[in-house]
Amino acid sequence: LKEASKTLEEIGYNIYTIDELGIYGKVLNYWEAEKIILNKEIDLIITDGYLIDKDYKIRRNAVDLNIPIILNGKLGKEISLAIKEKKNTYYENKEYGVDIWSDSIL
Numbered sequence: 823l824k825e826a827s828k829t830l831e832e833i834g835y836n837i838y839t840i841d842e843l844g845i846y847g848k849v850l851n852y853w854e855a856e857k858i859i860l861n862k863e864i865d866l867i868i869t870d871g872y873l874i875d876k877d878y879k880i881r882r883n884a885v886d887l888n889i890p891i892i893l894n895g896k897l898g899k900e901i902s903l904a905i906k907e908k909k910n911t912y913y914e915n916k917e918y919g920v921d922i923w924s925d926s927i928l
Contacts (some may be wrong), residue, residue: 826868826898833906838864840876852876859883867891868898 827837827846837847840855850858858864859880867884869877870893884891892898 823868823870823895823898826895826902829899829902829906833909840880852880855880856883859887859889862887862889864889868895868902869893870895870898 823845827839831837831846837845838850838855838858839845839847841849841851856879859867860883864884867880867889869881869891881891881893883889892901
């Protein structure tokens with residue numbers, strides 16, 4: 823999870839973590855975390871279920887609110903790297919005047 827949070831932060835994402843996890847990001851208590859999830863201020867949750875008592879309800883709320891959730895730290899790392907690579911490719915293409923996928927298929 824540490825690698826995923828670092829990678830996503832490098833490309834401009836806000837990283838939030840609940841206390842006791844030791845992950846880089848803005849540390850929230852459980853109630854603050856629940857509030858921003860219920861307000862749909864979160865676009866993706868990555869967890870490995872380390873604090874079962876605390877993050878069960880967070881996972882449950884994410885599922886109920888249709889917020890994407892990754893339940894494996896290694897998969898979270900790989901997806902964060904893919905997001906970083908894709909984001910770089912998108913901006914590189916914009917520099918060359920390609921705004922959408924169909925513009926680059928000729």
